[in-house]
Amino acid sequence: MITKGNFILMEVGEFRSWLASQKVTRTITKLQVHHTWRPNYSTRGGQDHFACLEGMRRSHLANDWSGTGQNITVFEDGRIAISLDRNINSTPAGIKGANTGALCMEIIGNFDKGGDSMTGAQKQSVTHVYACLADKLNIPVDTSHIVYHAWYTASGLFLGDYVPGKSSKTCPGTNFWGNGNTRAAANKGFIPAIQQEMSRLNGEGEDEVMKEQLNKLAKRVAELEEASKRVPAPKWFVSEFGSSDLGGKISEPEFTQEGWRVLAVGLRVSK
């Protein structure tokens, strides 16, 4: 995790614990989905991640926005950036007229038809980010709460679907996720991918806790079994009292380790 300028850049594996440490102070009920269109895979080239982020910030400031428009950015290599000038407790500038109560995620690339084809690493990171956010913020994973920019008009009216001519933009792209930017497309590929990641996250956690508890229990049972095992007289008993059956006074002398100790204490007292 690297903090530089106005951003934190992290690996996908660092996101969940980072998010867990965040205190959310506003009500967030919607997760927006955007592509950057520009920058995209072609313009990125070997450009430094921070240079790219600061470039987006500068162009957003030039719109007279108070800072970077998005709260979170997902790069083509799967790395995730957090905007410090638009932290998760700040209302984003993602969809004009529909930003209150929303969190804005920008996915680097141009996912219109004929544009970029999303890398596996970016897909994985994107599903992870949305699943972690939905989990943390208790947001249902459906198309009423995880919304494409294209489902809104230019004034922020929710159309509920991509409607060419009425939608303000094609964002996150007419070939987003390989399915397109309609509500049906989201229900086909993107939403199920997030749901799958969400159950992986939750299932994994439960499995680990369960495994740990079971192992503790098994260890305790083994200890109890060991302690209750009857054994022949220990060497110390034989050397102290001359024999294990006290010269034939007790038949079949087999006790637990604790039993032999109790017997020895009794014998010493009666001596």
Ligand SMILES: [Zn+2]
């Ligand atoms: Zn957008």
